[in-house]
Amino acid sequence: MLNRREAISRLLADRGDMLVVAGLGQSCFDCFAAGDDPRNFYLWGAMGGAVPAGLGIALAQPERRVLVVTGDGDALMSAGAFATVGAEAPENLAICILDNERYGETGGQVTHTARGADLAAMAAAGGVGKARTVRTEAELADAIGALRSGAGPLVAVVKVAPESEPGALPPQDGPHLKRRFRTAALGVEDK
């Protein structure tokens, strides 16, 4: 099975000026472990918020690439947001869902993706036509190219091993994360 941390490390290498929203839990840790960057916005809570937050950035910055990295639990909670993304159809938005079929932070309880739910099909049914499931190294290599630069909106559901990775905790201070993101992404200095 694919390893989540390796997948994100490869996805974020040579990221250019990409802006990243990381969903709560392991997805945050994976993005941080790949190398902290002020253009990463880490969600330590707000479950269900990663995809709509990414959409808000994508609409505000249509010339910039926006990547959402999140888990299957977070994506299931905001399943309706696939329809909002499909309706708005931002070409600069890419969504990578690390699907370990588990709620990783709460004891590894299975999510609905272990019991038949298909997040790529849900995204496609919501209007995000470019949605795929990734299971092999070859598929991952192709998906990384699409997530970095393919015309969006697009969703790649990467099936990853359920094992947790070593701790890698990003900064938690919300105003700090917000200010450094806006400074790095926009060049503004908030007072």
Added chain:
Amino acid sequence: MDNWRDGIFEAIKAAGVTQVAYVPDAGHSRLIERSIEDNDLRAVSLTTEEEGVALLAGAWLGGAKGVLLLQSSGVGNCVNMLSLARTCAFPLVMLVTMRGEWGEFNSWQKPMGATTRAHLELCGATCYRCDRPEDVRETVESAFRFAYFTNSIAAVLLGQRLIGAKVFEEPAPC
């Protein structure tokens, strides 16, 4: 006098808003129509109001201002997502049309209508209320100043008496 609805639109424009996120309400219908028609505004229809809280956090990360239009019932859907705005000190303006109060016919609107302000205040929002048309534009302008200068959540509650209670077509039971 319905021009308070246009007053909200003008206040939104004057504040520099570019993203208008909404779950429709009859009380906001004119504002939604004008937002869709305006080429400088992105009117984003949501599947649930909490999406709008996260969307507008993203908007601000991307340098854009926004406004969230919702009905009092939708405030309940926002509760946990408001922790995003509060914890990170995101500016957020919510314009809430009230149900479950003045002349309401639908008892299912009562629980959220009766507790909308309390919910918002528990979530850290500062609430302003409008029941008179002449107060609306100024109040919305104040909410934008408050939210964007102090990096906090401002909610304007538009009373059902102001909006006009929804009329039920069957004769009243009393």
